[in-house]
Amino acid sequence: MTAPSTEAVVTGEPGPDARGRVRAVIPPQSRAGALFTAFRATRAWMVLAVAVLVWEGAVRALDTPKYVLPAPTAMVEQFGNHHELFLNGLWATTRMSLYGLAAAVVIGVVLGVAMGRSALFEEIAFPFLNIIRVMPTVAIAPLLIIWFGRGGVPIVICSCLIAVFPIIVDVAHGLTSVDEDLVNMMKLANASEFSILARVRIPNSLPYLFSSFRVAAPGAVVGALLGEYIGSREGLGYLITVYSAQLNTAAVFVLALLSCLVGLVFFNVCVWLEKIVVPWKTVVR
Incomplete structure (x- = not known):
């Protein structure tokens, strides 16, 4: 065989x-x-x-009146008639939101690192941050307009105030939630505090940082809209006040949808950056 x-x-x-x-x-x-x-x-x-x-x-x-609830076709008609004005407002709001988010990232990371590395600084700064957090931005915006005038500065500050707090908290939490055994091992190898911060604490805080970005980015858009709503002559928030006074509900719906679009784009960009910068983070559903 x-x-x-x-x-x-x-x-x-x-x-x-x-x-x-x-x-x-x-x-x-x-x-x-x-x-x-x-x-x-x-x-x-x-x-x-x-x-x-x-x-x-x-x-x-x-047969609902247009000023109560417009039909989607009426919204499309409004966008077609005023698309240039709406797109200019969209760009103005996007620009102010980006400025506010950038300022929030810089301030939030600096303060978060300081609070994560110094218990004394955290004890002193945290009550003031809580006051800023719980104070309604709509109450601060008129003061900002009085101090800085009508323009981009109050809008950027409003955007930053809403976006900065989650960044500070998550950065500080990420720096302090590192594995202490790993830190002790670095200390046994005579590593400096800066080396431990750069090689252990900061990589450990990156998932927390990008999680805060997903909260802060839409918040920056909300802050910019609020600043434009109260004291500006451009942007989606300003256009909402104009068309609300005219009872043009279809245009207000279009502007609200454009505002949602900006927030969604900001959120999804943060998610995309998180997948690139923090590929080791796993999400269990």
């Missing part, structure tokens, strides 16, 4: 004496599986499209 060839043992195929060769065939993906994958990828947009259609039909069936 002839022993099976080495090829047959390794590959699992019959030897040369076999009449035919048996090949493993991977079945193609079924149509049902492909449809289910496509549904999962587009289900959010499908739900949104159904909601818009229901909204349009309900407004037309109930």
Whole structure:
């Protein structure tokens, strides 16, 4: 009896004496599986499209006045008539939000590192930060306009005030929640405090930092809108005040949707940067 060839043992195929060769065939993906994958990828947009259609039909069936609840087609019409003005406002709000978020990142990281490395500084600074946190920004904005005038400075400060607090807290928490055994090992190797900060504490705080960015970025947009709403002559917040006074609800809805768009873009950019900078972070759902 002839022993099976080495090829047959390794590959699992019959030897040369076999009449035919048996090949493993991977079945193609079924149509049902492909449809289910496509549904999962587009289900959010499908739900949104159904909601818009229901909204349009309900407004037309109930003959709702435009100043109470406009139809989606009325919003599209408003955007088509005033798209240049709306896009200019969108750019102004985006620009002020970026400035406010950048200032919040710089201030938040510096204060967070100081609080994470000095218990005395944390004890002194934390009550003042809590006061700023709980104080309504809408009450501070008029004072900022009195002090700095109408312009970009009060808007950037409002944006920064809302965005800075989560960054400070998460950076300080990330610096202090490091594994103490790892710190002690670095100290046994005669590592300096700066080396421990750069190689252990800061990498450990990066996931916390980007988690704070996901909260701070939409908050910066809200702060910029609030500053524009109270004292500005440009931006989405200013346009909302103008069209609200005219009872142009369709235009107000368009401006609100554009504001949401800015916040969503900021949030998703932070998520994208987190995946690049902190690839070792795992999320369990």
